[in-house]
Amino acid sequence: MIRVGVVGYGTIGKRVANAITKQPDMVLVGVVKRSPDYSAKIGISRGIRFFIPHEELVDAWNRAGARYYGTLDDLLQECDVIVDATPKGIGMKNRVIYESKGIKAIFQGGEHPNVGEVSFVAQVNYESALGKQFLRVVSCNTTGLARVLHAINQQYPIEKAIVFLVRRAIDPNQDTNGIIDCVAPSFGVSHHAEDLKTVLKDINIVTFAVRIPVTHFHVHMISIKLKETVDRREIIDLLEESRRIVVLSSRDGLGSTAKLLDLSRELGRPRFDIYENLVWLDSIYAEGKWLHLMQAIHQEAIVIPENIDAIRAVSGFTDALTSMNLTDSSLSIVSTRFY
């Protein structure tokens, strides 16, 4: 069993922790959390062992009557791998601690790419992550783009991709830093293209982004010039066969992100998570060498399977396919359809 600890129990950390408990080859040793709030108390009631980042938080946890098992240092002594899901910039600082203890760590997409030896998306570069000490699972947008562009590029080589990202402003549990009643562009090209190139090294891509005042889903509008002409049906077949990508039809009533949110509730997974890229069938349009499509990405969930595969990769589990199969079956991830 791979002994795993999670540092940072927010949007990503709590989902990764939950996913670890479902793996046949992993044990969740504990999680590090700062505040003894409702989600700590629910986690404690579910048997998760909580640790605090440092001794100064002892009083706050004692006052809240929330049980904890020690500090980050104590957790590290029991772990083979840490998944660090702290906010942007803190992972890079924590890296020094993991390095000094010789512990492997997986960081998240908010960190600078230099935090890891490899930027990771399981389907693209599992093998290059084998046995590494530090990995970075790329962001939700980059993961979503990497999956779909890699699948297409392998079979129909891409000459150039142009992507417009419509980004949710904040996550649903956040009550600060949102935007209201406006569209906020990232001027010039957005950072997503450069981030994608840390995974798909040779891709020729440019990305543009706006943020809009919603909390659920990013939407990507993707235009691709291929090296050869392509038939729409071939692309549909390819995407329907591709792992962690689901092609959905607006004819089933799924013509907006509001309906995708409702779909997630109907599916009834933990926290209503959708781990798959959701490509709208009706958006797939091919003309000569040009291919256009739109997809939605559940930003809170899409990187969870990647974190689980990353844990196996750094632990030296060599068989990428078996890792992804284990991850997908444990989280009920589909590759063709939900229903």
Ligand code: NAD
């Ligand atoms: P979050 O704010 O929801 O959670 C981070 C948690 O870490 C918070 O609970 C915070 O209190 C805690 N924390 C802060 N300092 C800590 C410390 N020193 N020790 C332990 N815990 C500490 O953030 P998030 O959205 O889960 O993002 C985490 C990382 O994942 C970021 O790099 C982010 O860019 C990336 N990411 C986020 C999303 C998303 O949509 N939210 C998607 C993909 C990747």
